[in-house]
Amino acid sequence: MTLPPLPDSAIALSQDASNWREAIRLAGAALVESGVAEPGYTDRMIEVVEEFGAYIVIAPGLALAHARPGADVRREGLAVVTLATPVAFGHPHNDPVSVILGLAVTTPESHVTSVAALANVFNDASAIPAVAAATTPDAVRAVLGATGEAAA
Amino acid sequence: MKIVAICGAGVGTSGILKVNAERVLNRLGIDAEVTASDIASIATSAAQAQVILTSPELVDKIGKTFADIVVIENYFDLEELERKLDKALG
Known part of the structure; x- marks a missing residue:
């Protein structure tokens, strides 16, 4: 169970966002920057929250931004954004959010490996504060156990 | 016994819930x-x-x-999952 590679271009630390839409846009921009998705995927991640609410805030301080597989996903990938000032997503228990993970998958089945790896990392309650406090991409990769480059 | 984890998109968050629920059920x-x-x-x-x-x-x-x-x-709180699943299934 390994995470997709996490190059520097997929990591944006201590960013400024004034609301949850801007926060998701930052995660979408990192997925575009790292070659994982087209800009349209960002809009679709926002639509998921508009349609279903803030359920993507799955743990205190952490949002897992994602949408269904689609033509705007080039390959499976992950992005990590941290906010200088946390923002509210509208979740009854887990607001405010300081860490946004952007996840893009190519098939409904392929996400299982990635999310199992994410669960392995974040079932440790210290992982979210550690990512939120990271000041370098290397520090983020160390917490997630991710590599910077694709193995292939 | 069948358990279904529901999310908005059917990928991502429900997958995390599934993986962690399986761990807890295994433990129980x-x-x-x-x-x-x-x-x-x-x-369906x-x-x-x-x-x-x-x-x-x-x-x-x-x-x-x-x-x-x-x-x-x-x-990501396996204890919350275990407590609530144990109550629902017990």
Whole structure:
């Protein structure tokens, strides 16, 4: 169970966002920057929250931004954004959010490996504060156990 | 025993819930099949399920069901999952 590679271009630390839409846009921009998705995927991640609410805030301080597989996903990938000032997503228990993970998958089945790896990392309650406090991409990769480059 | 984890898109968050629910069930020694699904297909995916796992934000969208709805606040808190699953299944 390994995470997709996490190059520097997929990591944006201590960013400024004034609301949850801007926060998701930052995660979408990192997925575009790292070659994982087209800009349209960002809009679709926002639509998921508009349609279903803030359920993507799955743990205190952490949002897992994602949408269904689609033509705007080039390959499976992950992005990590941290906010200088946390923002509210509208979740009854887990607001405010300081860490946004952007996840893009190519098939409904392929996400299982990635999310199992994410669960392995974040079932440790210290992982979210550690990512939120990271000041370098290397520090983020160390917490997630991710590599910077694709193995292939 | 069938358990279905529900999220909006059917990928991502429900997958995390599925993976962690399987860990907890294993720990509790309960034999159950856990699947991940989305709100749109809940009528079919949850028809045979005894338990639906989901987020507080999605409860209102689930509609009528005979399954027990178990609301999970922190998807990474295995103790919360274990406590609530044990209560629902015990």
